[in-house]
Amino acid sequence: MRKAGKVFAAVMITALVLSLSSCAGTVAGISFWEMAIAAGLPADKADDLFERPQNYEIAEPEEGEIRFTHTGDDEESLQKQKVTSKGYVIEEIDGVTYVSGILIANKTYTVPDSYDPGGLTEECYAAYSAMRSAAAKDGISIFINSGFRSYRTQTSLYWGYVARRGMELADTFSARPGHSEHQTGLAMDLNSISDYFGETAEGRWLAEHGHEYGFILRYPRGKSDITGYKYEPWHFRYIGVEMATEVYESGLTLEEFLGIDSVYAVASAYDEYGRN
Ligand SMILES: [Zn+2]
Numbered sequence: 001m002r003k004a005g006k007v008f009a010a011v012m013i014t015a016l017v018l019s020l021s022s023c024a025g026t027v028a029g030i031s032f033w034e035m036a037i038a039a040g041l042p043a044d045k046a047d048d049l050f051e052r053p054q055n056y057e058i059a060e061p062e063e064g065e066i067r068f069t070h071t072g073d074d075e076e077s078l079q080k081q082k083v084t085s086k087g088y089v090i091e092e093i094d095g096v097t098y099v100s101g102i103l104i105a106n107k108t109y110t111v112p113d114s115y116d117p118g119g120l121t122e123e124c125y126a127a128y129s130a131m132r133s134a135a136a137k138d139g140i141s142i143f144i145n146s147g148f149r150s151y152r153t154q155t156s157l158y159w160g161y162v163a164r165r166g167m168e169l170a171d172t173f174s175a176r177p178g179h180s181e182h183q184t185g186l187a188m189d190l191n192s193i194s195d196y197f198g199e200t201a202e203g204r205w206l207a208e209h210g211h212e213y214g215f216i217l218r219y220p221r222g223k224s225d226i227t228g229y230k231y232e233p234w235h236f237r238y239i240g241v242e243m244a245t246e247v248y249e250s251g252l253t254l255e256e257f258l259g260i261d262s263v264y265a266v267a268s269a270y271d272e273y274g275r276n
Pocket of ligand 1: 182187188189235236
């Protein structure tokens with residue numbers, strides 16, 4: 001609320017200053033209304049203050065907020081985009097969600113059962129190979145324990161855990177089918193699937209250097225309320241060197257960095273998949 005207040009104050013001051021020098025309600029062809037929206041003011045508040053230009057319509061927000069952007073100078077190029085709480089663009093292509101170009105698979109966002117890269121993507125595997133070589137030079141041995149997993153494989157894995165340990169516990173460490181990063185071909189479990197892996201030389205090296213090769217430790221300690229999963233020192237996700245470095249340096253989880261949730265929309269997997 002404090003941030004919104006500051007934004008609001010900034011908009012008002014800007015509008016006041018500008019209105020003294022111009023009565024047209026626009027500056028360089030951009031209306032006050034547009035500026036207010038760009039500054040983060042909700043459309044109804046902007047409507048109270050300024051006249052909404054023609055051709056601007058607000059779609060009902062479904063998830064995230066709706067942002068207006070110009071891709072060119074003309075009115076036709078004005079686009080509505082779905083964005084996260086941090087302002088990153090959400091795109092859905094063939095049932096797959098990308099946030100700022102990063103494919104997202106978590107408890108909120110799924111990939112279709114037909115999504116099947118057939119293995120780790122070439123880019124991800126090349127990055128892994130470079131990381132393994134660099135680690136070896138430091139006397140660190142890393143290997144892939146579990147890489148790509150198909151929807152089908154995840155189905156038997158998940159329901160196996162549910163049968164043995166119950167759904168509530170299974171949901172803390174195993175993704176429901178369609179929700180697993182392993183199905184994207186962009187994630188891997190390295191070396192040992194053990195809580196102590198993070199304290200080993202290998203686990204520490206990966207946590208420290210993974211981003212240099214485009215990987216982030218996806219489920220850090222103490223962040224299970226945000227990521228939806230318990231601490232997994234072995235699970236690394238490829239997002240490219242530039243983004244991985246930004247996320248690493250921010251000290252945030254991918255969810256926090258991008259401003260997205262990781263929560264199942266359907267509480268029970270029995271309901272989600274129509275099982276009894
Ligand atoms: Zn994993």
